[in-house]
Amino acid sequence: MAKTRNRKIKGGKRGLAAVTAVMLLGTVTALWEGRSLTPYRDVVGVWTVCEGETRVQMRTHTEEECDALSKDMYREFLGSVERDLPGIQEWPYMHAAHADISINIGKSAFRRSSMRRNYLAGDYRESCRSHLLYNKAGGRVWRGLELRRKGDAGRVGSYELCLVDAVRMDLTGWKP
Template sequence: MPGHKAGLQKPKLGKTLIGVVGLATAAIVTPFVSAWESGGKPQLTAYRDIVGVWTICDGETLGVKPGMVETVEGCKARDEAAIVRHAEPVLACTPALRDHPHQLSAAISLAYNIGTKGYCGSTVARRFNAGDWRGACDAFLMWNRAGGQVVRGLDRRRRAERDLCLKDLGR
């Protein structure tokens, strides 16, 4: 539907990002995801990503169709709702991250990119749950492929997520 104007998708009542992850994590994860998904400038017109999935704003794929167009404010609402949708399962499968904003932000970014099912079944999540925080951070580097091939951009993103994950862990 060329020219289709997407509607705002606000988080469900009571499901704000700050309410789900806290102010510190929200302040870290929102610009981090935006920088990796769209270079910090939301894509207002639907496009196909590297593996052919219709995408809009800062990497949102839910309900996106060819020809969709969004506003900057609409993208902000969509992006917050998408991060909330990914943060809740991340917290459910790795609850120890709740009080660790850098590690939680890195985990949400990974889940945003690979899906919550992929994240919750990953070595990253298993290592966090086992208390192997540094090992969990290192395991981010395993997720650098798309379509079976190492992708330079994904490799750079995983290294940035790992660096964020290692922040404030102590040496």
């Protein structure tokens, strides 16, 4: 009986962590990306629409279409990060932070990143600190990317978001 109850509690915590990660990702990505219903070229000339979507037809979208695209994008990148970082689903703040940067730099770049290497080595704070290195686009530093990583007076950055769980992971001695 106790084993069944413990499984239910663990399953409930995982479900809550997953919902929390989606909410955090939706909030932080929307704050930094903004939303444009009409396509525009980003700082390096890539056509973009909604909240940073680059892989859809570039046309004017409705709010509802952007909501659906964003929701799908969040799930996709949270899932990708979950596959790349064992156990990350238990840490919604770090999960959301890594998914946000993965949306920004792409899945393959994330897989090759120092963020991933440091996480897999068990250096969670350094994994978060690595976010600060990803402030360039087209080979040059962009103030907007620096702020997206560090945060500013009114918005949390991916580095700060990530640290919430990294500190807890270190304090508890958590290992995947």
